[in-house]
Amino acid sequence: MIHYSVRPNLSFSFRANFEMNRRVFRFALANSTNSKNRKAFSRNASSYDIPYNKGIPVLGTSLAIGAAGGAPKLHEYVDNRHKEFGHVFRENMGSVSAVFVSNPSIIRKIFLVEGKYPRHFVPKAWTLYNELHNCKRGLFFMEGDEWYKWRKLMNKYFLSPSTLDDLKNVHEGIVEGFVKRWKKFDGREVSDMEFEFYRHSISFVLGSLIGDSYLRQADKYDNYVTELATKFQSVFETSSKLNILPSVKIVQFLRLPLWGKFESSVTSSLDASKKVVSMALEDLSKNGLLSKLSVNEGIPADMISALVADLLIAAGDTTAFTSQWAVYRLGRDANIQNSARQDSTLIRGAVRETLRLYPSAPFITRILPNDETIDGYKFNAEELVLLSLYTAGRNDELYPRADLFEPERWVKRNSGGYAGVTDVNGFLPFAMGSRSCIGARLANIQLQTTIRQVG
Numbered sequence: 001m002i003h004y005s006v007r008p009n010l011s012f013s014f015r016a017n018f019e020m021n022r023r024v025f026r027f028a029l030a031n032s033t034n035s036k037n038r039k040a041f042s043r044n045a046s047s048y049d050i051p052y053n054k055g056i057p058v059l060g061t062s063l064a065i066g067a068a069g070g071a072p073k074l075h076e077y078v079d080n081r082h083k084e085f086g087h088v089f090r091e092n093m094g095s096v097s098a099v100f101v102s103n104p105s106i107i108r109k110i111f112l113v114e115g116k117y118p119r120h121f122v123p124k125a126w127t128l129y130n131e132l133h134n135c136k137r138g139l140f141f142m143e144g145d146e147w148y149k150w151r152k153l154m155n156k157y158f159l160s161p162s163t164l165d166d167l168k169n170v171h172e173g174i175v176e177g178f179v180k181r182w183k184k185f186d187g188r189e190v191s192d193m194e195f196e197f198y199r200h201s202i203s204f205v206l207g208s209l210i211g212d213s214y215l216r217q218a219d220k221y222d223n224y225v226t227e228l229a230t231k232f233q234s235v236f237e238t239s240s241k242l243n244i245l246p247s248v249k250i251v252q253f254l255r256l257p258l259w260g261k262f263e264s265s266v267t268s269s270l271d272a273s274k275k276v277v278s279m280a281l282e283d284l285s286k287n288g289l290l291s292k293l294s295v296n297e298g299i300p301a302d303m304i305s306a307l308v309a310d311l312l313i314a315a316g317d318t319t320a321f322t323s324q325w326a327v328y329r330l331g332r333d334a335n336i337q338n339s340a341r342q343d344s345t346l347i348r349g350a351v352r353e354t355l356r357l358y359p360s361a362p363f364i365t366r367i368l369p370n371d372e373t374i375d376g377y378k379f380n381a382e383e384l385v386l387l388s389l390y391t392a393g394r395n396d397e398l399y400p401r402a403d404l405f406e407p408e409r410w411v412k413r414n415s416g417g418y419a420g421v422t423d424v425n426g427f428l429p430f431a432m433g434s435r436s437c438i439g440a441r442l443a444n445i446q447l448q449t450t451i452r453q454v455g
């Protein structure tokens with residue numbers, strides 16, 4: 001048994017990293033909000049004006065957001081606005097206006113009207129980088145037919161339980177390696193837990209891509225995994241600072257150091273991942289996902305490189321932060337930890353509780369193709385909609401005693417539903433529909449296998 005000696009490298013302000021879509025904002029969850037005073041959901045809907053938090057001319061509410069702690073605290077700021085205005089409100093944040101939604105039924109309905117080619121918000125710094133470097137990127141950055149084509153092809157493997165089952169030994173082996181490394185810390189503080197989990201997440205995806213032969217060559221890839229983790233971290237640090245500025249374009253135009261740092265960190269991340277992909281293509285095993293893409297589907301190497309780079313980037317921080325939170329929460333409560341050790345359904349429950357309370361994507365964005373009226377609220381075509389998963393996850397009406405970490409609430413009742421969840425509709429940590437997370441199954445396998453073995 002390993003004793004969790006958890007002291008996050010950011011003291012108690014543990015971070016979960018996210019963007020307006022996935023990773024623009026870093027946020028501290030130290031003083032998580034309670035869920036009292038939330039507005040009730042039930043309404044006699046016919047047609048409603050969405051409450052509008054207009055703010056002041058030109059700047060909108062950007063000063064208020066800044067005063068509340070800025071982007072790193074946006075989830076808390078928005079949570080408070082939901083308490084004030086209800087579960088749907090529109091806000092003019094200065095450079096962008098958006099509708100925020102925390103009602104689980106409306107959240108689901110938004111996904112149902114997102115169209116064949118769902119569109120999401122891509123942070124400006126990334127689009128600018130891609131334009132300036134004429135850079136081919138992976139799924140997250142694609143749109144329309146191009147996105148649809150590659151996504152459909154990758155779904156076949158990434159979302160197939162039997163394909164992922166074939167990787168069971170690889171997954172177990174990677175987690176064993178991680179635990180062995182972790183054991184060196186037994187009884188001592190883990191000096192940079194975030195980085196350890198980051199490495200683990202990258203290694204997990206790389207192993208899934210390569211298959212069996214990854215385990216035999218883990219040492220060969222070890223330094224590359226460390227290199228990728230370091231570089232990806234630097235990308236997120238610089239991009240999160242850039243993406244909260246009113247104009248990334250001006251920062252780039254003036255060649256300010258922050259842009260230079262971001263640009264060089266993205267370039268070196270993409271170069272490093274290209275290098276790893278070309279090595280991986282030489283080491284393919286039949287059960288690896290890369291062999292399916294390259295051999296079965298005949299995808300050319302440059303496209304594989306673009307797709308894989310973004311898989312690695314997408315996997316790194318999301319799963320790392322979730323693991324960190326899960327281990328921290330389990331480490332805080334010996335009773336929960338002991339129960340989970342004896343009952344694998346509680347491990348799944350612990351993962352769900354972590355994703356509910358600390359969603360690494362606290363907002364999911366959609367840009368709807370058409371005007372829509374949903375539960376009486378009018379949403380405009382082309383307007384940015386932000387689905388507030390953080391707020392939905394902490395609502396007492398959906399999760400009694402929402403602020404408590406209770407893995408057993410996810411135990412299935414014989415009569416249907418879950419023991420401690422009133423409405424599961426708002427639980428969408430990986431989004432929903434055709435543009436939901438392609439790594440969701442892999443992430444769940446990694447999180448559950450890791451927690452089981454670490455505990």
Ligand code: HEM
Pocket residue numbers: 021022120121138139140141151205310311312314315316318319322359360361364365429430431434435436437438439440442443
């Ligand atoms: C706890 C872990 C994770 C969480 C919470 C998470 C969450 C999400 C969410 C919410 C989206 C949808 C974004 C949108 O609709 O705009 C997404 C997309 C995506 N995720 Fe994940 N993710 C996780 C792990 C992973 C992993 C392990 C991978 C890679 C193996 C991955 C790869 C991707 C990619 C490539 C997309 C873009 C898909 C597309 O646009 O079609 N994610 N993720």
